[in-house]
Amino acid sequence: xxxxxxxxxxxxxxxxxxxxxxxxxxSALIGVVGLAATVGLGLAEGxxxxxxxxxxxxxxxxxxxxxxxxxxFLPIMFVTRASWNVVIRxxxxxxxxVMPLMALLAxxxxxxxxxxxxxxxxxxxxxxxxxxKAAYLSQGAFTTRWVIYFAIWVGYxxxxxxxxxxxxxxxxxxxxxRLENFSGFAIMACALSIAAASFDLLMSxxxxxxxxxxxxxxxxxxxxxxxxxxxxxxxxxxxxGRMEKIVSPEHFHDYGKLMFAFTFFWGYIAFSQFMLYWYxxxxxxxxxxxxxxxxxxxxxxxxxxxxxxxxPFLGLVSRYAKRSRKMLAFWAFWIIAxxxxxLYWVVIPEFSETLTFHPxxxxxxxxIGGLWLAGITKLAAGNSLVPTGDPRLDDSLRFENA
Amino acid sequence: MSANAxxxxxxxxxxxxxxxxxxxxxxxxxxxxxxxxxxHTPFPVHGMDEAMGIRGTRLPFLVLLSGATGLGLAxxxxxxxxxxxxxxxxxxxxLFGIPANVPIMFELTVLLSAFACFFGMWILNGLPRWYxxxxxxxxxxxxxxxxxxxxxxxQDPKFNLERTRDFLASLGGAVVEEVNESAED
Numbered sequence: 001x002x003x004x005x006x007x008x009x010x011x012x013x014x015x016x017x018x019x020x021x022x023x024x025x026x027s028a029l030i031g032v033v034g035l036a037a038t039v040g041l042g043l044a045e046g047x048x049x050x051x052x053x054x055x056x057x058x059x060x061x062x063x064x065x066x067x068x069x070x071x072x073f074l075p076i077m078f079v080t081r082a083s084w085n086v087v088i089r090x091x092x093x094x095x096x097x098v099m100p101l102m103a104l105l106a107x108x109x110x111x112x113x114x115x116x117x118x119x120x121x122x123x124x125x126x127x128x129x130x131x132x133k134a135a136y137l138s139q140g141a142f143t144t145r146w147v148i149y150f151a152i153w154v155g156y157x158x159x160x161x162x163x164x165x166x167x168x169x170x171x172x173x174x175x176x177x178r179l180e181n182f183s184g185f186a187i188m189a190c191a192l193s194i195a196a197a198s199f200d201l202l203m204s205x206x207x208x209x210x211x212x213x214x215x216x217x218x219x220x221x222x223x224x225x226x227x228x229x230x231x232x233x234x235x236x237x238x239x240x241g242r243m244e245k246i247v248s249p250e251h252f253h254d255y256g257k258l259m260f261a262f263t264f265f266w267g268y269i270a271f272s273q274f275m276l277y278w279y280x281x282x283x284x285x286x287x288x289x290x291x292x293x294x295x296x297x298x299x300x301x302x303x304x305x306x307x308x309x310x311x312p313f314l315g316l317v318s319r320y321a322k323r324s325r326k327m328l329a330f331w332a333f334w335i336i337a338x339x340x341x342x343l344y345w346v347v348i349p350e351f352s353e354t355l356t357f358h359p360x361x362x363x364x365x366x367x368i369g370g371l372w373l374a375g376i377t378k379l380a381a382g383n384s385l386v387p388t389g390d391p392r393l394d395d396s397l398r399f400e401n402a
Numbered sequence: 403m404s405a406n407a408x409x410x411x412x413x414x415x416x417x418x419x420x421x422x423x424x425x426x427x428x429x430x431x432x433x434x435x436x437x438x439x440x441x442h443t444p445f446p447v448h449g450m451d452e453a454m455g456i457r458g459t460r461l462p463f464l465v466l467l468s469g470a471t472g473l474g475l476a477x478x479x480x481x482x483x484x485x486x487x488x489x490x491x492x493x494x495x496x497l498f499g500i501p502a503n504v505p506i507m508f509e510l511t512v513l514l515s516a517f518a519c520f521f522g523m524w525i526l527n528g529l530p531r532w533y534x535x536x537x538x539x540x541x542x543x544x545x546x547x548x549x550x551x552x553x554x555x556x557q558d559p560k561f562n563l564e565r566t567r568d569f570l571a572s573l574g575g576a577v578v579e580e581v582n583e584s585a586e587d
Contacts, residue, residue: 271501271504274501275501275502275504275505278501278502279493279495279501279502281493281494317466318462319458319462398448400448400449
């Protein structure tokens with residue numbers, strides 16, 4: 001079909017309608033039940049909720065990384081003045097703008113810091129190896145930093161979302177200019193704060209281990225997961241009869257390219273981090289990998305190598321796969337599962353040196369994921385699903401891969 | 403001048419004023435079953451590949467193949483050099499430890515893929531090529547400005563000077579012009 005009908009801007013006035021409250025209700029219910037089940041299972045462990053704290057950290061870190069991926073995606077689109085994404089940008093905006101909820105959900109991480117983080121153990125904190133880090137890795141400094149991170153993230157995510165929503169009504173170009181002007185700083189501020197937050201959230205579980213690449217490792221995992229989530233969100237909305245006219249295989253092709261590219265980017269970073277430590281073979285650097293490649297954890301290490309990097313790389317390499325709806329959906333689900341598996345391999349070995357799995361990890365996923373999705377749906381339901389006032393919307397509708 | 407001096411007939415050219423006129427004509431040429439023909443426009447026209455019925459390129463398979471070759475070569479080379487030809491223990495590592503070899507495996511995969519992509523594109527497009535018969539047509543110069551052209555080559559199996567000329571004339575273009583292999587002057 002050579003002259004396929006180019007959708008008109010009028011076709012983009014789409015809202016969630018009744019679907020919004022339905023999805024919100026179901027996911028909020030699942031979230032609350034899931035979280036309650038996690039707490040119940042945690043209490044049943046009889047370890048003062050220590051195992052629960054790890055399960056919570058794993059899943060909180062996972063969903064936070066997805067929203068952070070969205071938060072970085074937005075300013076990159078603005079500084080590059082990209083138009084392809086406009087038709088689906090509102091979905092990224094609400095995925096990022098759920099940040100106030102993520103700030104609330106961070107409270108248990110801070111409260112349970114003593115159960116999870118090595119630096120909270122007085123014996124470790126008093127050791128020589130910790131002496132120069134003790135001031136930075138302390139409960140007070142930790143909490144203060146989280147306040148700063150969320151000030152940055154909540155501020156920027158609400159700014160992107162609200163400015164874009166304001167433009168829906170008037171279509172005024174000043175909003176686009178404002179978004180573009182603030183995006184450069186947003187990228188820098190978010191990059192630095194995400195790197196620092198990844199050190200606090202996941203790396204400092206073992207306070208003696210350090211990796212300068214850890215920030216990119218955490219961020220790139222979240223970034224690729226975000227594109228997988230975006231793909232499934234778009235498909236879900238299309239299956240409900242929304243946006244099916246305006247999001248074309250060309251847009252899905254771009255989702256595929258981004259998932260492919262950042263699958264490999266993540267793998268490149270993950271391997272670089274590993275290879276340098278393997279080669280130098282210095283005890284304080286290899287300790288982290290040593291724990292994660294023994295007593296059954298090596299199985300997960302290999303599963304990550306193949307599941308998170310090599311298989312999705314081969315699966316998404318061809319143009320055909322990127323343009324096939326079914327294959328794209330398959331790999332989107334796969335990437336979400338694989339990135340979660342990788343985070344499981346990052347977090348849980350600090351709780352148990354032998355391979356262990358607990359239903360809590362799954363209920364925690366469902367719980368935090370449910371609340372997270374409910375928050376996103378709530379934001380999405382209030383306004384148009386497409387930034388109808390954006391000057392590049394028409395370009396986005398006509399977008400074709402050359 | 404005899405026909406020999408001009409190098410014979412290259413093909414027939416027809417000219418259009420707009421991309422929308424061109425698209426309709428292009429679909430007719432495609433449906434007529436011509437194989438050796440091409441379209442020239444001042445800018446990329448969306449949907450042209452489909453309108454012309456161009457099949458997907460074979461280039462990705464070439465790239466995949468040479469990428470795999472690069473991966474294999476790098477593995478073989480490092481194994482032979484480090485573990486067979488000159489075994490030498492460096493910082494207690496195995497003679498053939500995969501992590502240490504991955505960077506070269508990665509680089510050679512990328513290098514050979516890039517070569518296949520770049521030079522494969524040349525070969526599939528018939529490049530390098532210093533001269534094209536269409537350069538003999540004065541009219542054709544506006545292909546880089548504001549005119550749209552369809553050219554059917556004389557080598558096409560379905561080409562017949564009279565019938566193809568009539569066919570092109572029926573497409574609604576401004577003129578039908580014969581293009582020779584080389585210029586008369």
